Amino acid sequence: MSHEHRLRFKTFVMVLLMVVCSNAGDLMLARGAKQIGDVKISLPGLQHALWMTIQNASIWIGICFLIGFTLCYMTAVSWADYSFVMPAGAFGYAIQTMLAIVVLHEVVSPKRWIGVLLICFGVLLVGQTKPNTTNVAVLPS
Amino acid sequence: MTAHRGVIPMLIFFVLCNTLGEIAMSYGMKRVGEPQSFRPMALLRFVWAAAKNRWLWLAIPMLAASFYSLLILFSWEKLSVVIPASASNFVVGTVFAKYLLKEDVSIKRWLGVLCVAVGVLIVLRSGGH
Numbered sequence: 415m416s417h418e419h420r421l422r423f424k425t426f427v428m429v430l431l432m433v434v435c436s437n438a439g440d441l442m443l444a445r446g447a448k449q450i451g452d453v454k455i456s457l458p459g460l461q462h463a464l465w466m467t468i469q470n471a472s473i474w475i476g477i478c479f480l481i482g483f484t485l486c487y488m489t490a491v492s493w494a495d496y497s498f499v500m501p502a503g504a505f506g507y508a509i510q511t512m513l514a515i516v517v518l519h520e521v522v523s524p525k526r527w528i529g530v531l532l533i534c535f536g537v538l539l540v541g542q543t544k545p546n547t548t549n550v551a552v553l554p555s
Numbered sequence: 556m557t558a559h560r561g562v563i564p565m566l567i568f569f570v571l572c573n574t575l576g577e578i579a580m581s582y583g584m585k586r587v588g589e590p591q592s593f594r595p596m597a598l599l600r601f602v603w604a605a606a607k608n609r610w611l612w613l614a615i616p617m618l619a620a621s622f623y624s625l626l627i628l629f630s631w632e633k634l635s636v637v638i639p640a641s642a643s644n645f646v647v648g649t650v651f652a653k654y655l656l657k658e659d660v661s662i663k664r665w666l667g668v669l670c671v672a673v674g675v676l677i678v679l680r681s682g683g684h
Binding site: 448526540 | 559561623625626627629630631633634635636637638639642645649663664666667668669670671672673674675676677678680681
């Protein structure tokens with residue numbers, strides 16, 4: 415296998431892992447939050463929700479997946495171009511909506527799908543622009 | 556519109572905490588610089604330099620507040636609403652990057668941000684529970 419093929423293959427694997435970790439993380443967080451129930455915005459309500467959050471296994475699994483996502487993302491951008499890795503983030507919104515339908519049995523209207531697809535397109539456009547436009551040396555402390 | 560009346564204010568709180576937290580983190584990390592190597596001593600020096608940076612100490616509580624507000628949003632609203640709506644980070648982030656960090660924002664990026672903003676509005680108006 416040539417160097418370019420190897421690079422392409424490991425980037426593909428890392429992007430795939432990023433998508434899996436990010437979607438599974440958000441899915442587990444959403445499941446955990448639904449198990450806790452509606453959070454009341456008051457001091458006792460927030461304290462109770464915090465205590466329930468700490469005890470909730472789904473939320474801890476979600477956090478582990480999101481840590482995995484961060485590690486995969488940092489690894490991927492260390493060798494691949496940001497503009498190559500970025501589209502995975504854009505399609506994440508569509509994948510997440512699909513997962514909400516399949517796993518959480520949510521009903522998604524055509525109007526919401528149009529919104530989601532517009533967001534994917536927008537994020538894709540943002541990702542195609544130059545990732546760095548500033549000179550780090552001129553930043554004040 | 557969304558089912559819980561607190562969704563929009565909580566979404567605004569989430570986006571502001573997340574964006575300001577990420578900007579402070581990015582600003583702090585650019586001041587700290589990258590690790591000189593991946594040897595244990597170089598990494599320790601890097602962590603120590605990061606720990607002394609006041610921008611990171613501003614970023615951490617803001618990112619923690621944004622994470623907790625995301626959990627509250629999940630408890631109130633559907634996943635298929637919360638995740639797309641959280642893309643409004645791109646809108647607020649670009650405005651802050653332009654005016655706080657003085658970054659050059661191209662027409663193409665503004666166009667992308669506009670698409671995201673319209674998409675988020677459509678998702679939020681597509682009904683709640």
